[in-house]
Amino acid sequence: MKFLPLIFIFFFTAGHAQKIQPDTSFSVYSTYIKEKKKRPYISIAQPLTKGNFKTTSNIFYANTPTGNLSLDVVYPKHSKHLLPAVLFVFGGGWRSGNRSQNIPLAQKMAQNGYVAITTDYRLSTHAQFPAAVFDLKNTIRWIKANAKKFNIDTNKIIITGFSAGGQLAALVGTTNNDEQFEKEKINRHSSTVQAVIDVDGVLAFDHPESSEVSTDPNRKSVAAIWLGSELKDNPDLWHNASALNHANQHTVPMLFINSSTPRFHAGRDDLIAKVKPFGIYTEVHTLLDTPHPFWLFNPWLEQVSSLMINFLDQQFKNQAAVQLK
Template sequence: MSFQKCFFRLTGSALLGGALLTGPAQAQQLPAARDTSFTVRSAFIKEKKRHPEISIAQPALPATVQAAYNLTYCTLGTRALQLDIFYPKAKRKKGYPAVLFIHGGGWRSGNRSNHIPMAQQLAARGYVTVTAEYRLSTEAQYPAAVHDLKAAIRWLRANARHYPIDTTRIAVWGFSAGGQLAALVGTTNGDKQLEGSACNTSHSSSVQAIVDVDGTLSFTHPESGESANNQPSPASAWLGGLKTEKPALWEQAGGLSHVTPQTPPIVFINSAVDRMHAGREDLIKQLDTYHIYHETHAFPDSPHTFPLFNPWFEPTLQFTANFLDKVFKTRR
């Protein structure tokens, strides 16, 4: 199945289409109206002006991969959170490592379908992959998204008998805002303050590897740009206030604040836009202190949205697969 058909199936539209510090009350709500300010198509039109050679990466579903769409992984009141899953047709007694994909869009836009191509291609390389939605800032502010994504990881473990998942090898992969969330989810393994209390709570939400694709590691780092102007931004909308109003919350929401000796291995895959990987070098210093494995890959002269487009899609996939193979190979 082509990416366009998958997107239509998911959205009904064309491709255009101590104590926990908290933001505003996390009341259960119906889904907010979808913010479509960020789409693959709009990003393509923007970047095509500077990079006329690019094309949207949309390979077909590999013949060796099975897919299931619109599966509910957690229900909050009347709100059903959904994911799509891709997995090898070949059976394996011990199952396959799993990867949760997290889309970007400034914590208020974007769609899980954005990374269907990457998820499908990684599944063909021997992984169970899922693209999951999460509550955006138009619906619920921080830490709701973190709670949702940890619930998605618990769903993977709860459903390991139905899908061929090795529950000892689960990774999280995120782009942009999704990369920030991936780093935060992965560096807060076992942190009850960010766990959430809904859905499959008898299972662990811990992950064993992190793939951060151009996601910030700190909202307060000088490189982020957020700390320089103290103006309303996608981050302030998600965090429920300006940095000067909620400095502790802004600090808490960055993965840089949570590195411990138990932090899993991380790969950073970055564009040429420095502010999108703010805090990376400081986090790497912490990883080195604890002797935690990490890799860094960067594409010179690339736009922030590089993983969505050729010619960067395939090498991003390759960096991801190589890293995960290396981290997980001793457990295969």
């Protein structure tokens, strides 16, 4: 099998290169080794080496107090129409992972008539909530500022995330025009999105189904590290970081793709019930007998990409995206 490259992250502060060792608490390969013992048929979903798409990599989009942030754009080779854009948010407990994890799915999107963007955001190793939310909203602003270059329809921006990235995607999508999250702007463009795809990301931290509170008094949970406080010490903070508590009549259509483990979709059903009276479209697919990071592996990559594309085609059926195969 092929091994994924080891990625080192460099940040620049005060004009000097500062190497921050990546947190490796989550990696695709270590998860593969663990899950293969239970499911010997799985394999890591690898990026395509060629296809009907182009890739522009390592584009700087923002400077933060802890360094530069970059993104990659994967887009169809040929299109005469403006296309929807899909922003991918990787997972890893808000402290680990990297944007390369989503390249295989981004390539699937590009081959089906969507522009896909994989992005960096600040992790809890060097910035706490809501820094990551500011970064993702700035990525959306960058997308809109560079729409002409990549043939993007700025009225059709979708954010999708996985695990911790799913939590972030849902929070971004339920806080359109919320001033408390509209800080550190890199330009004057709007950060609004028109749809959300949440893949196994929690919708509420302070929820009976959630297990984000550590049961070990000597050990903080990854959520507490990212939020900078335990739930008992600052419940309002945990409440504010939960998409469920921001959902209202302005919430955009949402697709949920889940494993069968309830804790990874804590608050989902409550959110759906909350927006249903407003006629907001939601869709749920639960993939049985799947490991939590199923989207990173075969045989589930094709199923996840198909569910995403079907949802997006339905929501943006008036757009002229033609499948490019």
